[in-house]
Amino acid sequence: MTPYLIVSALLFSIGFAGVLTRRNAILVLVGVELMLNAANLNFVAFWRHGPNPAALDGVMFVVFAIAVAAAEAAVGLALVIAIHRHCRSGNVDEASGMKG
Amino acid sequence: MDRIVEHLWIIPALPLLAAGIIALLKRPHRKAAAALAIGSLGLAFLVSCVAFAATLHPAAGAGTVRLTHNFAWFDLGESTLRLGWLLDPLTAGMLVMVTFVGSLIFVFSVGYMAHDPNFTRFFGFLSLFAAAMLGLLVANNLLFLFMCWEVVGLASYLLIGFWFQKPEAAAAAKKAFVTTRIGDLGFFLGMVWLYHGTGTLLFYDKGAGCLEQGAIASLVAQTTLGGMAVSTAISLLLFCGAAGKSGQVPLHVWLPDAMEGPTPVSALIHAATMVAAGVFLVARVFPLLGASAAGLPADGHVPHTAALAVVTWIGAITAVFGALVAVAQSDIKRILAYSTVSQLGYMMMGLGVGGPAVGMFHLLAHAFFKALLFLGAGSVIHGCHGEQDIRRMGGLRKAMPATFATYAVGMMALAGFPLVFSGFWSKDEILHAALAWSPSRLPFALGLFGAFLTAFYMIRQMWFVFFAPSAHPAARHGHDTRPDAAAPHESPPVMTVSLAILAGATVAMSLLATPVWPWFHAYLGGHLDHLHVGWDADGAVLATMALSTVAVALGTGVSWRLYSRSATGTDAVERLVPRLFGALRGRLYVDGFYAATVFRLNRAAATAFDWIDRFVWGSLAGSTAWIATGFSWLGRLLDDAGINPGFDAGCAGTRGTGRLVSLFQNGQTQRYLRLVGGGIVAIVVAVAWTGKK
Numbered sequence: 001m002t003p004y005l006i007v008s009a010l011l012f013s014i015g016f017a018g019v020l021t022r023r024n025a026i027l028v029l030v031g032v033e034l035m036l037n038a039a040n041l042n043f044v045a046f047w048r049h050g051p052n053p054a055a056l057d058g059v060m061f062v063v064f065a066i067a068v069a070a071a072e073a074a075v076g077l078a079l080v081i082a083i084h085r086h087c088r089s090g091n092v093d094e095a096s097g098m099k100g
Numbered sequence: 101m102d103r104i105v106e107h108l109w110i111i112p113a114l115p116l117l118a119a120g121i122i123a124l125l126k127r128p129h130r131k132a133a134a135a136l137a138i139g140s141l142g143l144a145f146l147v148s149c150v151a152f153a154a155t156l157h158p159a160a161g162a163g164t165v166r167l168t169h170n171f172a173w174f175d176l177g178e179s180t181l182r183l184g185w186l187l188d189p190l191t192a193g194m195l196v197m198v199t200f201v202g203s204l205i206f207v208f209s210v211g212y213m214a215h216d217p218n219f220t221r222f223f224g225f226l227s228l229f230a231a232a233m234l235g236l237l238v239a240n241n242l243l244f245l246f247m248c249w250e251v252v253g254l255a256s257y258l259l260i261g262f263w264f265q266k267p268e269a270a271a272a273a274k275k276a277f278v279t280t281r282i283g284d285l286g287f288f289l290g291m292v293w294l295y296h297g298t299g300t301l302l303f304y305d306k307g308a309g310c311l312e313q314g315a316i317a318s319l320v321a322q323t324t325l326g327g328m329a330v331s332t333a334i335s336l337l338l339f340c341g342a343a344g345k346s347g348q349v350p351l352h353v354w355l356p357d358a359m360e361g362p363t364p365v366s367a368l369i370h371a372a373t374m375v376a377a378g379v380f381l382v383a384r385v386f387p388l389l390g391a392s393a394a395g396l397p398a399d400g401h402v403p404h405t406a407a408l409a410v411v412t413w414i415g416a417i418t419a420v421f422g423a424l425v426a427v428a429q430s431d432i433k434r435i436l437a438y439s440t441v442s443q444l445g446y447m448m449m450g451l452g453v454g455g456p457a458v459g460m461f462h463l464l465a466h467a468f469f470k471a472l473l474f475l476g477a478g479s480v481i482h483g484c485h486g487e488q489d490i491r492r493m494g495g496l497r498k499a500m501p502a503t504f505a506t507y508a509v510g511m512m513a514l515a516g517f518p519l520v521f522s523g524f525w526s527k528d529e530i531l532h533a534a535l536a537w538s539p540s541r542l543p544f545a546l547g548l549f550g551a552f553l554t555a556f557y558m559i560r561q562m563w564f565v566f567f568a569p570s571a572h573p574a575a576r577h578g579h580d581t582r583p584d585a586a587a588p589h590e591s592p593p594v595m596t597v598s599l600a601i602l603a604g605a606t607v608a609m610s611l612l613a614t615p616v617w618p619w620f621h622a623y624l625g626g627h628l629d630h631l632h633v634g635w636d637a638d639g640a641v642l643a644t645m646a647l648s649t650v651a652v653a654l655g656t657g658v659s660w661r662l663y664s665r666s667a668t669g670t671d672a673v674e675r676l677v678p679r680l681f682g683a684l685r686g687r688l689y690v691d692g693f694y695a696a697t698v699f700r701l702n703r704a705a706a707t708a709f710d711w712i713d714r715f716v717w718g719s720l721a722g723s724t725a726w727i728a729t730g731f732s733w734l735g736r737l738l739d740d741a742g743i744n745p746g747f748d749a750g751c752a753g754t755r756g757t758g759r760l761v762s763l764f765q766n767g768q769t770q771r772y773l774r775l776v777g778g779g780i781v782a783i784v785v786a787v788a789w790t791g792k793k
Contacts, residue, residue: 020774028770096767 004045012038023091025080029073036069104154105167108185108238111147111195112248114140116231122224133220137227138206144234145199152192156623164188164624168240168304184302186240189624190383190460194237194376197464200605201372201471202230204598208475209364211594212482222262222362229255233373237380242291242301242310245381249287249345252377253280256369260361272357279354283344290337294388297322297330303384316391328406335389335407339382339414346378346444349418353691355441359433363478366433371440371474372467379447379463382411383456390455402455404539412452416534416543418445421688423553427560427673428684431488432477435561439514440470442550446530449543454533457624462530464620465522465609469513472602476507479591479599480565490561491671494568499588504566506599511562513606515555516652518645522609527551532644548651555655560673563663 015034022028040062047058084090118140122133155165170184206226213222232251239245261273295301298315300308307314319331342348347355358370369375382389389407402408422442429435443466451459481488483500497504513523531551534544590596612620662673674681686692764771 016777020770020777092770093768095769 001045001049004041008038008041008045011035011041023093025083025090025092026077028092029076029080032076033069033073036065036072040065102167102169104151105169105185105187108151108169108187111144111151111199111238112231112234114144114147114231115227115234119224119227119231122220122227125220125224127217127220130219133223134206134210137223138203138210140227141199141203141206141230144230145196145203148192148195148199151187152196155187155189155192166304168302168306170240170302170305179299181243182241182300182302182305183244184240184305185238186303187238190380190456191237193460193464193620193624194380195234197467198230198233198237198373201467201602202233202368204601205364205368205372205471205475208367208478208595208598209362211592212364212478213362216362218262222259225255225258225262226365226368229259229369229374233377236377240303240309242294242303242385245384246287246291249341249377249381250284252374253277253284253345256280256358256374259365259369260358262361262365266360268357269360272354272360276354276358279351280344283341283351285340286337286344287341290334290341293330293334293337294319297334311385311387316387319388320391329391331388331391332405332407335385336410338385338388339407339411342378342381342448343414344378345381346375346448347418347441348378348414348445348448349421352418352422352441353694356434356437356687359431359437363433363474363481366437367471367474367478370437371470375440375444376447376463376467379444379451379459382448382451383460383463386451386456402453402533404537408452409539410452411448412534412537412543415445415448415450415452416546418442419449419550420546420553421445423550423557425684425687426557427553428671428681430491430671430685432480432490432493432561432565433474433488435490435557436470436473436477439473439554439557442554443470443514446527446547446550449534449547450526450530453537453543454530457621458526458529458533460624461612461620462526465513465526465606468602468609469510469521469523469606472506472510472599472606473514475595475599475602476503476510479503479595480507482591482595483588485588490564493565493588495566496588497566500590502590502596503599506596506603507566508562509603509606511558513610515558515656516551516648518649518652520607520610522606522612524648525610528641528645528648531648532641535640535644548647551648552651552655555652556659559656559659560663563660567664 012035015031015036015038018031018034019028020031022031043058043061043065047053047056047061050058080090083092083095087094115137118136122136125133154167157165165188167187168184170182173181173183175181206223209222209226213219216222229252232248232255236245236248236252239248257273257277260276261270263269264273291301294310297319298310300310300315302309303311305312309315316331319334320329322330324330324333344351355370355375359366361370389411390403390405392403392405419442422438422440422445426435426438426442429438443462447459447462447466449459450462480493480496480500480503483496483503484493487493509521513521516524516527518524527547531544531547534547535541537543662676671681683689764775
């Protein structure tokens, strides 16, 4: 099971690095998807090698997570478009209205 | 009978209504205003006649007719304040006189004020005055009488100051108001004391009124300062009010100045009606003044009480004083004003020595002929285009025949020419009563001297106005083209008709009080039923008549002789006794005396109070303020030294932290996320580290 977890951790770290470093909002969303799927991979791995693989509960989690992620991606894209319209650019560091 | 007294309020209400409506009219509605005022007063006159007729036939054995109608006005805690209407011969006679003379003067005013832009306002004020005066007459409650009394004073103020753009008129209005206010203070105190003493202010209330046996007996029984009976003290206080209103000597100064008002006002208010209100008041509360240990004054017998003695003396002094000053005046209205002062003195003296019938008859007779004289003077002034100085008139006999004839009737009535003029009989009765007054004969002598002076100054005035060679420039130089120098002309009929009616009334009045048929006496005394026609006078009456006739003849003769022979220019009396004349012309310096004493005292008091305010109260207030300032300084020091630094430090710390923290808040979501990520890594490391142990 360790290789799965290592892959998942890598996937998560790569996604997180993308979220933190990319300036383009779309690419930030892509990073978020990677992180999400790292979590899905963990769910599946822990289910497959867990105490009750016959119960399919890990798969249920993942299926729901994917469905929700699709909706989240739609909302995210809509947000990106709104930000783009508002700031006339797709760069997240220009959307700094919350500056204290 | 009772119906009439219940509805007696209609008489004052009619002019009041008219005054209210006129107040809402616009300036150009002159005819409507005049019609309303005259119509309402004429109607009031008719109602008054009905009321008068009701008093003519007393019920058998009742003596005087005295109808009252009382009702509750409002509750004051435990006690109820009650008002009422009173109808007795005193009220009825005055009602008829006021409404009759008032209506004629209203009609006269239509002509006199024809060119005045404030015509409607004038009639509004006149109606207000008439309403208040009539209310005063029908009141059966001293408080209601007092209220009307004050409204009358207000109307008088408004009308004296009617031409308020003239500074003299404004000053005269103020003077009248303030001077009468001094008397009214006494009136008010007397009223309060009376209420305190008797618990009621109703005059007659089926035995419980303040002028009836029970109340007066209790007032007589109590004594106050210096052993004076309370009834005497109250009487004297009420007399203060009467003296102020009726221009008795110490308080007479406002009346001559009041002549600054329009002449109809002088005729109505300052000759015929309002100034007589004081005399009316004394006649109304006569039971109080005449009350002695022996009881109420009986019919036809006038007691000698201290209060009545004061009234007599003040009246006698006023009578002579006014007549003396009138001798040296040169303003036609001012002469009449001082003559009014003098005649009011006669009335007071008549009340003091002879009781209400004597005083009131002179009041009524005087109202007619003095109104006549004032309206005649108004006609003269109108005809001479506003000229009021008699030395600049002259020869008006031919230019104004109607005015001359009526004025002569008024003048002879005032001077007391025998037999057919009311003034002769009324003055004679006063003199006769004064002769019989036991405490002193001096008032009689003063009265006789006054009669002489009255004839003297009236002849002087007649001579200057109507007989003297005309002093008018147009008459002297033939043709003068200046418009203001137009020749004197007779007044329009609307004015002369009023004069003629008043002249007729003056002569007719003389029939009511002759010793042959003393109708008025019997009417006021309440024994009309056994009034007998015939000569039943004693020798004293005849003697008085002879003496007063001699006095009048002497006054007339001396005056005529002096003036008809003198050249125009200086006054004949002035040439004879210049210093005395100067003193009289200066009104015996009473006004100057007041200016030197009362005014100066007032000013000194004001200065003293100013000084006290500035230095005593001012410094007290200043030191208090200084102490308060000291405390606040202390408080500020404490704040500055103790509380502020700590608070400032707290604020600075918060601000510094905030600035530090806000450095992170750059609005970049990614930085926040980085921090979150770093935090998670730190937690993971920490958990892993502790898990190892």
